[in-house]
Amino acid sequence: MKAVIFDLDGVITDTAHYHFLAWQQLAQSQQVHFDEAFNENLKGIDRMGSLELILAGAPRAYSDAEKLALADTKNEHYKTLIAEMSPDDLLPGAVEALDWCRAQGLKVGLASVSKNAFTVLESLGITDKFDYVVDAATIARGKPDPEIFLRAASELGVDPADCVGVEDAVAGVTAIKAAGMVAIGVGQAATLWQADTVIPGLEQFKNIMETLCKTGASPGSCS
Numbered sequence: 001m002k003a004v005i006f007d008l009d010g011v012i013t014d015t016a017h018y019h020f021l022a023w024q025q026l027a028q029s030q031q032v033h034f035d036e037a038f039n040e041n042l043k044g045i046d047r048m049g050s051l052e053l054i055l056a057g058a059p060r061a062y063s064d065a066e067k068l069a070l071a072d073t074k075n076e077h078y079k080t081l082i083a084e085m086s087p088d089d090l091l092p093g094a095v096e097a098l099d100w101c102r103a104q105g106l107k108v109g110l111a112s113v114s115k116n117a118f119t120v121l122e123s124l125g126i127t128d129k130f131d132y133v134v135d136a137a138t139i140a141r142g143k144p145d146p147e148i149f150l151r152a153a154s155e156l157g158v159d160p161a162d163c164v165g166v167e168d169a170v171a172g173v174t175a176i177k178a179a180g181m182v183a184i185g186v187g188q189a190a191t192l193w194q195a196d197t198v199i200p201g202l203e204q205f206k207n208i209m210e211t212l213c214k215t216g217a218s219p220g221s222c223s
Contacts, residue, residue: 001213002162004101005152005176008112010043010168011186011202012094013124015082015114022078023054026070032057044169046113046142047071079116085123093202098129100206107131109152111165111172113142132156143171146179153179164209166202170194184208 009015020039027034032054042050051071055062062070101108110117110133117136121127132155134148141147153160165176168186173195176183184199185192192198199208 001164003107003109003156003158004164005109005111005149007167007172008110008114008117011166013089013091015120018078018081021081022074025077026074027054030058044143044171049142082120085120087125090124091202093205097202097205107156107158109156111148111152144174146175149175149179149181
């Protein structure tokens with residue numbers, strides 16, 4: 001094991017509610033019903049992919065220019081909502097998990113489809129805890145395509161087979177497995193069944209990593 005690549009939303013922090021509010025406002029403006037159940041379908045999906053899912057229920061068709069304008073409208077609303085984020089918004093165990101990786105000599109990457117990832121990291125005060133952050137604007141395909149995780153591994157200078165990915169979304173776990181990495185799911189085992197192992201939150205990260213090392217379930221050699 002040489003690197004751990006984390007997702008951001010739902011793993012390090014929870015911006016899901018802010019995304020929900022921003023998407024809900026946009027959907028309602030286009031006469032599309034949008035609730036928490038529909039929002040679950042957007043987890044792990046990039047902005048334009050999420051917009052396409054929402055507009056599929058709209059009463060009319062949209063041009064590419066209109067779609068881009070709607071995506072920008074949603075993003076501006078979202079940025080307003082997350083402007084007040086602080087280290088208090090870190091999920092339990094997040095900092096400890098990142099620090100544990102550092103203590104083990106592992107490289108740490110971030111693979112988030114959010115184009116606001118750098119803004120969120122700065123607000124949380126943890127930018128310096130990552131060796132590389134994939135800029136979602138520079139990848140062609142979002143999750144479940146493995147591109148974002150393969151890009152993170154490449155920039156970290158680590159073979160994908162020597163990486164562990166940490167995700168809370170089905171699309172993210174699928175991307176990790178397609179990249180040839182071990183997948184740790186954060187959430188419900190029944191939902192993230194494709195993951196190699198599932199934990200409720202990052203409070204259990206250290207223990208599960210140590211278990212993977214002892215059982216030889218993790219790639220490469222453990223520190």
